[in-house]
Amino acid sequence: MNFEQISFVVIIAFLIYLFIRKKRAGRIRYIENYAFPSTLKQRVNKKYPHLSDDELNLVLTGLRDYFIICNQAKGLMVAMPSQVIDIAWHEFILFTRSYDAFCKRAIGRFLHHTPTEAMRSPTEADQGIKRAWRLACVKENINPKKPSDLPLLFAIDGMLKIEDGFIYSIDCLDKDSPLYGSGYCASSIGCASGCGGSSDSSGSYMDSASDGGSVDSSCGGSSSCSSGCGGGD
Numbered sequence: 001m002n003f004e005q006i007s008f009v010v011i012i013a014f015l016i017y018l019f020i021r022k023k024r025a026g027r028i029r030y031i032e033n034y035a036f037p038s039t040l041k042q043r044v045n046k047k048y049p050h051l052s053d054d055e056l057n058l059v060l061t062g063l064r065d066y067f068i069i070c071n072q073a074k075g076l077m078v079a080m081p082s083q084v085i086d087i088a089w090h091e092f093i094l095f096t097r098s099y100d101a102f103c104k105r106a107i108g109r110f111l112h113h114t115p116t117e118a119m120r121s122p123t124e125a126d127q128g129i130k131r132a133w134r135l136a137c138v139k140e141n142i143n144p145k146k147p148s149d150l151p152l153l154f155a156i157d158g159m160l161k162i163e164d165g166f167i168y169s170i171d172c173l174d175k176d177s178p179l180y181g182s183g184y185c186a187s188s189i190g191c192a193s194g195c196g197g198s199s200d201s202s203g204s205y206m207d208s209a210s211d212g213g214s215v216d217s218s219c220g221g222s223s224s225c226s227s228g229c230g231g232g233d
Contacts, residue, residue, distance in 0.1 A: 069135035079128030083165040133189040
């Protein structure tokens, strides 16, 4: 292969990359601006009547976040870490035509739902929740291995006092913390888990998904926390 042929291949590959990146960015904008069915908040409110209108809006923000990270996961299963957002997702699915059209535009495929389920233990989780943790942290510029805060998808059940929710804490293994020995330990999800990311020589987190790049599906080492929703076709 001569220089001209190599240059042509490189240019085509670059154009394909730009097209895919632009398409993914368009899907994210679509999710961010999508108008959910007008009665969706009311349906969630029937399950959780203590929620205010502002809190219900926060639930829908969390649902958007979940769809965005599913978009980033490229067909790999992403766990649903929140009970209240899972209810909103289930209610959205009941608008079958709207949901089907949304999935095709937002994710490129129909996103099937499986009910949330608690993690195997407060400090042990499967690949799906690790992937959810990593991508949710990336979205909110949180270091998944050394988190300073919880991303919304992992914080919302505690914030809204969801009785049957999944409550996560960064410092639940700290004996001086009021949450010691209770809830799910979010910090152990990213700690040495190697979920879809890497560190540079200085140890800082390197994101491969924030710009529409690939997502590593491998996870190893010690593990983590929570539920089991999402999945492919």
